Amino acid sequence: DAGVIQSPRHEVTEMGQEVTLRCKPISGHNSLFWYRQTMMRGLELLIYFNNNVPIDDSGMPEDRFSAKMPNASFSTLKIQPSEPRDSAVYFCASSLLADYTEAFFGQGTRLTVV
């Protein structure tokens, strides 16, 4: 299995632009998580889905952030409009809900908003 695949690996964008981060979970996994990592705040859970349904989005910083999971093999995290303080590494992770298995992480997307 290829593992969790995130794209792009790096993104540099100007303030005010829309940014879309993509994630393909491990095939068969039915829990998907979006995390943000910064030096100041560490690893923050933004939102997670079980069986494509958002369960908890209380970690989403504000309305500029939105996440979707249209099917079991794809999720997006969108920031519109982006701001410099959104600069961080964004991780996607997936796991198998039934067994409460470990979450497997993608390589992350390093976002820089200038």
Added chain:
Amino acid sequence: AQKVTQAQTEISVVEKEDVTLDCVYETRDTTYYLFWYKQPPSGELVFLIRRNSFDEQNEISGRYSWNFQKSTSSFNFTITASQVVDSAVYFCALSEVNTGNQFYFGTGTSLTVIP
């Protein structure tokens, strides 16, 4: 309140020394899972171990060992004979059955092994 506390922010040891990374968790669930992850300088998060709340047996894997004690709500990680490649940030995490598989991560412990 933090569900997972890693009180050690940074640790430095000399190569071949043993080092223990502390993790204290908080939960009211009777069924839960504990995890350790490693984040090397390259940035990826690597799964190391998973433990369920009903299994308090300590585990050893090569130079790594884990001590799970429900009485003190701790799940500590020891690296024996540390090596430079062990330099990384280590995260402890908790997953509670009643919160639907949400993972709570600690703030991480940055370990530097000095050659």
